[in-house]
Amino acid sequence: METEKLNDTSSMKRHETRALESPTKVRYLVLLALALAVASAYLTRVMSAASTTIQREFGLSNEEMGYILSGFFFGYIWFQLPGGWIANRFGTRMVLPALSILWSVSAIWISVARSGIELRSARIALGLAQAGLVPCCVKVLADWFPVERRGVTSAVLACSMQGGAVLGSGLTANLLPFLGWRGVFHVYSAAGIVWAIIFYLWFRNRPDEHPSTNRAEQGLICGFQARREIERSDLRLGWRADGEQTSTQPLRNSRALGSRTMTLLLVMLTSGSLWAICGQAVFRAFGYEFFTTWFPAFLERGHGVKVVSAGMLTMIPLVGVGLGSLFGGFVVDAMLTATGNKWLSRSGTAAGALCLCALCTLAAVYARNPLLAVTVISVGSFFSGLASPATWAAAMDISGNYTAVVAAIMNMSGTIGAFACPIVLGYLFSYIEQSAADWNLVLYLFVGIYFTGALCWLVLNPNQSAVERPTNVRPQTFKSDK
DSSP: OHHHHHHHHHHHHHHHHHHHSOOOOHHHHHHHHHHHHHHHHHHHHOOHHHHHHHHHHHTOOHHHHHHHHHHHHHHHHHTHHHHHHHHHHHOHHHHHHHHHHHHHHHHHHHHTOOSHHHHHHHHHHHHHHHTTHHHHHHHHHHHHSOGGGHHHHHHHHHHHHHHHHHHHHHHHHHHHHHHHHHHHHHHHHHHHHHHHHHHHHHOOSSGGGOTTOOHHHHHHHHHHHHHHHHHHHHHHHTBOTTSOBOOSSOTTSHHHHHHHHHHHHHHHHTOHHHHHHHHHHHHHHHHHHHHHTTHHHHHHHHHOOOHHHHHHHHHHHHHHHHHHHHHHHHHHHHHHHHHOOHHIIIIIHHHHHHHHHHHHHHHGGGOOSHHHHHHHHHHHHHHHHHTHHHHHHHHHHTOTTOHHHHHHHHHHHHHHHHHHHHHHHHHHHHHHHHHTOOTTHHHHHHHHHHHHHHHHHTTOOTTSOSSSOOOOOOOOOOOOOO
């Protein structure tokens, strides 16, 4: 009896110790690893600083260069949904490093291209390889962070994208005289391969699988994840959230799977929120790709800025997007905590930010000094970036148990705008040069783009799932993970 009491006392003490232990911080190292991944990807993706150099070397017209720049997005659009499915099927620990190696190899192909056709083919391959990056990252965030940290974690990744874009612009401009544009891509591809090896050896798909997480951190993360796992388990067994059985056969049965897939597609196609989040993605991506493709050329031809200076000036609006993305994460989370209103936190923040971005772009029309014009445009890019965390958070809000799939659909939609931007600008540049029209036509185009993106947010409802029929669910309460 005394032995049993001692064992019980010892067990209680161990339990109390676990309850009092501080959560480990592995989730933040995971976030850092994702940030490095997206930054590495953007190094190989951004060609704006080298575009005029490449254009002269290959003797390409504006239209031809536009199609080469858009080649990335032609490949990017096709692998969004497969990328999300593969992440769900094989796990992000395996898929993310594989993608990083693939896009690094594609960057090497770009560096050895000998013709415009080969260069465009390599850009398409690069887009295919990077298409699964965002779905994988969103899945990792959903698996490793609680719901009340979605804004900030999304902001960190969005800011990291801009960090990669800024480095891609600034480093390329400064390294061009020493390494040439081909040598620059060799350096960038090496960074992606090194990251892939380290990430695979260290990362795990879930917090409870990682040897460095303690029970406190697992509990902190899994407090939200537990409900998702119960829902997934019920769905696999053929039960709805209201307790009614949906099928007498497991969902692994091909007929049940096919029926559920059709139901899922129908629900998604009739969701106004899904259409809205895809629409805003189109216009925001169109606006952003101006800075990663034709913006240095716009400064060179429209304002008489030299090549290296244009590349350096391009860093300013990209920094603006990054700072806006980081600040926007805190705004989104703070507004949700203060008001408890997801629509204000997500849709209201993004719509207001894009309207301010459009107004700043319009104000840049009246700036006659190149530095002043870039500064005003950069203030606008700050507001554009501020809308980014709301996008990621809203995508997770409306996705239910299909986070990677919805993120893939949204990102695929954005790719349509990203694909169209360099092509449209290529034709617009040629029109302006041939007709001696005002270069401010370029800015007027983006004023309309940003205002239209803001309108999409006004009809998005982040309180309702876009992929699952509504059920009576007890509202969530938000607690800090500090």
